[in-house]
Amino acid sequence: MSVYDLIIKNGIVCTASDFYPADIGICGGKIAAIADSIDSSLAKEVIDAEGGIITPGGIDAHVHVDEPMKLLGDVVDTMGSATQSAVAGGTTTVIAFASQDVGLRGPKALSNSVKQAIDLYEEQTLYCDYGLHLIIARLEDESKQTCEELDDQLRNMYDDHGVSSVKVFMTYPGLQMSDYSILNTMYATRKNGITTMIHAENGDIVRWMTESLELQGLVQPYYHGVSRPTIVEGEATSRAITLATTMDTPILFVHVSSPEALDSIRKAQTSGLKVYAETCPQYMLLSDEDTKCHHDQSDKFEGAKNVCSPPLREKQNEQRIWTAMDNGTITIVSSDHCAYLYSSKFRGKHNAFDNGKGGGFRYIPNGMPGVCTRLPLLFDQGYLKNKLSSLMKFVELHCTNPAKIYGCYPKKGALLPGSSDADIVIWYPSKSKVPVKIRNEMLHHPCDYTPYEGFEVGNWPRYTLVHGKVVYKEGKLLQHNAEGHYLRRNTNSIPRNKWVNGWRPAYEKFGTPQQE
Ligand code: URP
Ligand code: ZN
Ligand code: ZN
Numbered sequence: 001m002s003v004y005d006l007i008i009k010n011g012i013v014c015t016a017s018d019f020y021p022a023d024i025g026i027c028g029g030k031i032a033a034i035a036d037s038i039d040s041s042l043a044k045e046v047i048d049a050e051g052g053i054i055t056p057g058g059i060d061a062h063v064h065v066d067e068p069m070k071l072l073g074d075v076v077d078t079m080g081s082a083t084q085s086a087v088a089g090g091t092t093t094v095i096a097f098a099s100q101d102v103g104l105r106g107p108k109a110l111s112n113s114v115k116q117a118i119d120l121y122e123e124q125t126l127y128c129d130y131g132l133h134l135i136i137a138r139l140e141d142e143s144k145q146t147c148e149e150l151d152d153q154l155r156n157m158y159d160d161h162g163v164s165s166v167k168v169f170m171t172y173p174g175l176q177m178s179d180y181s182i183l184n185t186m187y188a189t190r191k192n193g194i195t196t197m198i199h200a201e202n203g204d205i206v207r208w209m210t211e212s213l214e215l216q217g218l219v220q221p222y223y224h225g226v227s228r229p230t231i232v233e234g235e236a237t238s239r240a241i242t243l244a245t246t247m248d249t250p251i252l253f254v255h256v257s258s259p260e261a262l263d264s265i266r267k268a269q270t271s272g273l274k275v276y277a278e279t280c281p282q283y284m285l286l287s288d289e290d291t292k293c294h295h296d297q298s299d300k301f302e303g304a305k306n307v308c309s310p311p312l313r314e315k316q317n318e319q320r321i322w323t324a325m326d327n328g329t330i331t332i333v334s335s336d337h338c339a340y341l342y343s344s345k346f347r348g349k350h351n352a353f354d355n356g357k358g359g360g361f362r363y364i365p366n367g368m369p370g371v372c373t374r375l376p377l378l379f380d381q382g383y384l385k386n387k388l389s390s391l392m393k394f395v396e397l398h399c400t401n402p403a404k405i406y407g408c409y410p411k412k413g414a415l416l417p418g419s420s421d422a423d424i425v426i427w428y429p430s431k432s433k434v435p436v437k438i439r440n441e442m443l444h445h446p447c448d449y450t451p452y453e454g455f456e457v458g459n460w461p462r463y464t465l466v467h468g469k470v471v472y473k474e475g476k477l478l479q480h481n482a483e484g485h486y487l488r489r490n491t492n493s494i495p496r497n498k499w500v501n502g503w504r505p506a507y508e509k510f511g512t513p514q515q516e
Helices: 080-087 109-122 145-161 177-193 203-215 222-226 230-247 259-270 281-285 302-306 318-325 351-357 374-384 391-405 506-510
Strands: 004-014 020-029 030-035 044-047 053-056 058-060 091-099 129-135 165-169 194-197 251-252 274-279 425-428 461-466 469-473
Touching: 004 030, 004 391, 004 425, 053 391, 058 374, 058 391, 080 091, 080 109, 080 461, 080 469, 091 109, 091 391, 091 461, 109 129, 109 145, 145 177, 145 230, 165 177, 177 194, 177 230, 194 230, 203 222, 203 230, 230 251, 259 274, 259 318, 274 318, 281 318, 281 374, 302 351, 318 391, 374 391
Parallel strands: 004 044, 004 053, 058 091, 091 129, 129 165, 165 194, 194 251, 251 274
Antiparallel strands: 004 020, 020 030, 053 425, 425 461, 461 469
């Protein structure tokens, strides 16, 4: 009689804490056993890892796909295509965004915004599990009442759908929140144990710089970065830390790219504040040079492919990012996958030319694809090229810390027998590894480019397993095993109960905040 559905033999298991040769037994989609040697006759099926490294599947906690509100315009991915591309690069959980539907009212408004997104994704073939953050698009007004209403809405959203994180923006026309509104949000997220994710850029400086550059006729893609210098991110980061300190709320900065921001985050962490940071491969591997028009390029708009916010920084900045990843200032690495077609004249980056817009950087949709390439690039640069101190650090950054921070550990982000889903990546054995040249066609995504075209990596996921089933093997997707579903998450954002003075939120008078 079989004890296991599958045994993976002869691998080197690597988690955030350990690195050792072992066999893995899988049963009912879960890790059932990890041992020196497991008898092959106990399983229905055996995979020989041939000495390859085995890691938990990646968690990409920052992915944009098509959603009912279309807040970011016409991104090219559905949840189906994003999960497909994710597993082709070893990511087995994505956390995407549902946006607040500002047309909805009442205590279920946010819960129903999330439900609309889940209803849409349920129709699609999903290769891996997905969770959702909520984007707060607009608070109804700036009265004190708003935070009490938001409190109800967040509680319902969490109870109904297990959404335990929200993102707020300090920039972007139509999304930029005042400090007042951010405090209102934090008041409510703190009470409900919801993590507040922050896009930190000073939107007023960006607006002013953009207008000034336009007046001077400086509108090519490269000037998108000029309109958003590193201090723009640094100022917003330290302001958000002040707000979070006032409200005693844990926060996570998304897509951190600037040295000033890193300094503020490090200082806050050292003083004991719960401040977390995410960065993305583009900030460790690409630079503002990649947004320039080069003389050999016939297409003067090509740099638009790499327009994102915060923008790509000077080449010398990359080392700062790697150091911050290794010393713990940066807690997680996500892709910020936000794929727009490049060549389409009607959808995506070329929209910047529509209706007489003339290609000005203001009109280029911000974002780039990256859900597939995140893990192979980080494995290659971080581990094989020694930019991180260990393979365990790689695992910590790409899956274990995201799982802990976003409330799905140890179901995700670990290989713990009895607890973890059997979401696994088996890498090629080092003896057989050959450099792989990244080509857009390998990425199994609908986007017409990758910023990493031609980059060489020293390994690539050989097998990706989700819930114990192989969904990707040696370059091919196995659609019949695609059974991803929605992932409820737990709250995980515990305040410190340290205040700047005698002020306390009204709800504190009635007891401590609810936590799971
Ligand atoms: O340029 C970016 N980052 N696009 C995606 C939206 C966001 O701000 O995360
Ligand atoms: Zn953002
Ligand atoms: Zn994003």
